[in-house]
Amino acid sequence: MIDLLMLILDSPFLQRALVGAFLIAIVASSSGTFLVFRGLSFMTSGAAHAALGGAALGFYLQATGIAPWFDPVIGALLFAVLVSVVTGYAGESGIAEKMEVAVGVSFAFSMSFAVFLMYYIPSQDVLRIWAYLVGDILLLTDFDIISLAATTVILVFIMILFGKEFIYVSVDMEGSIAHGMNARAYHYLMLIISALAIALATKAVGAILVYAIMVAPAAASNEVLRSVRSVILAVFCIALLSELAGISLSFIIRVSPSAVAGVIASLSYIAGLYVKRARQHVGLDELEKELEKHQPSLTPSMPPSNHHHSH
Amino acid sequence: MGRQLMMEANDLAVRYPNGDIALHDVNFSIDSPSFTAIIGPNGSGKSTLVKTVLGLLKPAKGFVKLHGYDSVREKNRIRKIVRYVPQRDHIELNVPMKVKDIVLMGRLLKKPPPRFSTSKDRNAVIAALKQVDMDDLWERPFPELSGGQRQRVLVARALASDGSVLMLDEPLAGTDSHSQDLIVEALGTYHRENDVDIVMVTHDLNPIHSYVKDVLLMKNTVVGIGTPCDIMDLDMMKHVYGPTARIVEHSGHRYCITKDSGFDRHD
Numbered sequence: 001m002i003d004l005l006m007l008i009l010d011s012p013f014l015q016r017a018l019v020g021a022f023l024i025a026i027v028a029s030s031s032g033t034f035l036v037f038r039g040l041s042f043m044t045s046g047a048a049h050a051a052l053g054g055a056a057l058g059f060y061l062q063a064t065g066i067a068p069w070f071d072p073v074i075g076a077l078l079f080a081v082l083v084s085v086v087t088g089y090a091g092e093s094g095i096a097e098k099m100e101v102a103v104g105v106s107f108a109f110s111m112s113f114a115v116f117l118m119y120y121i122p123s124q125d126v127l128r129i130w131a132y133l134v135g136d137i138l139l140l141t142d143f144d145i146i147s148l149a150a151t152t153v154i155l156v157f158i159m160i161l162f163g164k165e166f167i168y169v170s171v172d173m174e175g176s177i178a179h180g181m182n183a184r185a186y187h188y189l190m191l192i193i194s195a196l197a198i199a200l201a202t203k204a205v206g207a208i209l210v211y212a213i214m215v216a217p218a219a220a221s222n223e224v225l226r227s228v229r230s231v232i233l234a235v236f237c238i239a240l241l242s243e244l245a246g247i248s249l250s251f252i253i254r255v256s257p258s259a260v261a262g263v264i265a266s267l268s269y270i271a272g273l274y275v276k277r278a279r280q281h282v283g284l285d286e287l288e289k290e291l292e293k294h295q296p297s298l299t300p301s302m303p304p305s306n307h308h309h310s311h
Numbered sequence: 312m313g314r315q316l317m318m319e320a321n322d323l324a325v326r327y328p329n330g331d332i333a334l335h336d337v338n339f340s341i342d343s344p345s346f347t348a349i350i351g352p353n354g355s356g357k358s359t360l361v362k363t364v365l366g367l368l369k370p371a372k373g374f375v376k377l378h379g380y381d382s383v384r385e386k387n388r389i390r391k392i393v394r395y396v397p398q399r400d401h402i403e404l405n406v407p408m409k410v411k412d413i414v415l416m417g418r419l420l421k422k423p424p425p426r427f428s429t430s431k432d433r434n435a436v437i438a439a440l441k442q443v444d445m446d447d448l449w450e451r452p453f454p455e456l457s458g459g460q461r462q463r464v465l466v467a468r469a470l471a472s473d474g475s476v477l478m479l480d481e482p483l484a485g486t487d488s489h490s491q492d493l494i495v496e497a498l499g500t501y502h503r504e505n506d507v508d509i510v511m512v513t514h515d516l517n518p519i520h521s522y523v524k525d526v527l528l529m530k531n532t533v534v535g536i537g538t539p540c541d542i543m544d545l546d547m548m549k550h551v552y553g554p555t556a557r558i559v560e561h562s563g564h565r566y567c568i569t570k571d572s573g574f575d576r577h578d
């Protein structure tokens with residue numbers, strides 16, 4: 001135990017990894033949850049891969065000297081926001097299916113764009129572009145942590161302030177507008193701030209893991225849990241635990257922490273489906289027992305059976 | 312106070328982006344207070360009319376007003392006085408929102424952010440849920456209710472809210488006769504005891520026949536307007552619903568029977 005603490009105190013990269021894991025778990029429990037509520041989990045993937053395309057543009061502009069000031073992170077943020085705006089535009093009517101297509105198209109566009117530019121980028125930079133795809137939480141820089149932390153703080157602040165509005169937009173866009181709420185503004189606000197957080201998280205852990213961490217726990221919790229608050233909390237726990245497991249395991253055996261975290265997070269979704277199924281069976285068994293118990297005494301004098309629901 | 316118009320339309324036409332003309336040459340006016348039913352077959356433009364009144368759709372031609380407010384220029388005024396329940400399938404079931412929070416939504420949407428709920432709001436929610444006999448299930452997640460129960464909760468959302476016009480798009484869709492009676496009774500009582508207008512889109516006039524004051528019969532335009540008994544004209548019904556339409560009289564009221572509405576509940 002003491003050894004572990006010493007190790008953490010001694011290695012700044014481990015500290016950064018832990019802070020990063022914590023921040024990403026927060027992003028997952030806010031943006032991830034709301035995107036799943038909105039029926040838009042795919043946008044996580046879209047924004048993450050767009051970030052990759054944007055980063056490629058940054059490397060290209062820097063390598064060719066066209067715009068040396070254009071940091072790849074700027075490109076990543078810009079492209080991710082672009083995806084969220086296109087998605088939001090397609091979904092202004094409130095229909096989630098339409099947004100799904102918009103995400104797919106932006107996804108394809110940014111990946112093609114990235115591959116296109118790779119022909120003109122020096123090969124060491126190409127490797128850094130691929131890092132956006134797989135990421136490595138143990139290689140985070142101070143700048144990564146600070147930018148991710150700043151975005152997370154803004155994200156949490158906005159989610160606390162406008163959580164109700166985001167839920168209303170997800171549940172009943174038309175009704176919200178008809179009651180005088182500016183649903184369009186909240187619709188875009190949620191998508192844009194989520195995209196920013198996703199882009200920065202992508203830099204930290206890679207596009208594939210971002211999708212696994214942001215979507216799988218939220219989808220799993222939404223299958224099993226029965227209130228908005230408990231879903232948010234569960235997502236935070238699942239995301240954090242899978243990341244910590246990844247980091248810990250990478251010290252014991254030679255594995256990529258992101259890969260482990262991604263696998264565990266994805267498994268949580270399957271576990272969620274299984275729990276839901278199992279619960280249905282338990283429910284049926286109990287019902288049968290209940291019926292057997294009442295069978296002999298099913299007379300009019302019996303009080304009606306209690307349909308009480310546990311929470 | 313002089314005569315006030317609840318709703319009026321003048322030369323109204325509405326088309327969708329794909330070019331479909333959903334409404335054309337719509338002209339009518341209805342006095343306030345009123346319990347109005349908008350009836351007509353599928354695709355006859357009932358929802359379109361309601362959405363246009365709320366400013367969710369823009370007229371291609373003409374105008375429609377609610378309490379004197381133009382649906383385009385004064386839509387913010389309209390949205391202050393209206394309580395709207397969309398057609399049930401427009402409610403997304405992906406969010407595990409509690410029943411009480413769905414009902415509370417009707418009140419909180421009328422407030423500016425951060426939309427905190429007061430004890431007055433919560434009392435109104437309970438009272439409204441009682442009226443539709445859903446107060447036992449107020450802690451349940453909304454997506455776990457049956458279709459008819461959801462419909463009752465959405466009606467409670469309108470009852471709990473503030474605003475002088477209730478607009479409900481097919482609140483009776485997919486309900487059994489028990490839910491139907493609860494909803495109709497709750498709305499009828501609310502209309503009688505409060506100074507509100509109720510506009511209700513429905514497939515079937517029969518269950519609300521005795522509560523309704525004005526009826527708009529639609530088929531992409533207003534085919535008829537009048538009291539429920541006026542509207543029950545055989546030629547008009549045949550024009551709208553096809554040759555299977557029948558009119559029957561029962562205890563002083565006329566009922567219309569089409570293929571899709573049985574008359575067992577009016578025995």
Ligand SMILES: Nc1ncnc2c1ncn2[C@@H]1O[C@H](COP(=O)(O)OP(=O)(O)OP(=O)(O)O)[C@@H](O)[C@H]1O
Nearest residue numbers: 327328329331333352353354355356357358359360
């Ligand atoms: N989003 C849309 N885009 C294009 N056309 C539409 C759209 N919504 C409705 N329409 C068309 O407008 C017409 C009127 O539709 P509307 O939804 O108003 O009918 P309705 O009377 O409410 O029908 P229902 O009883 O099925 O609810 C229909 O012909 C329909 O095809």
Ligand SMILES: [Mg+2]
Nearest residue numbers: 357358359398
């Ligand atoms: Mg309709």
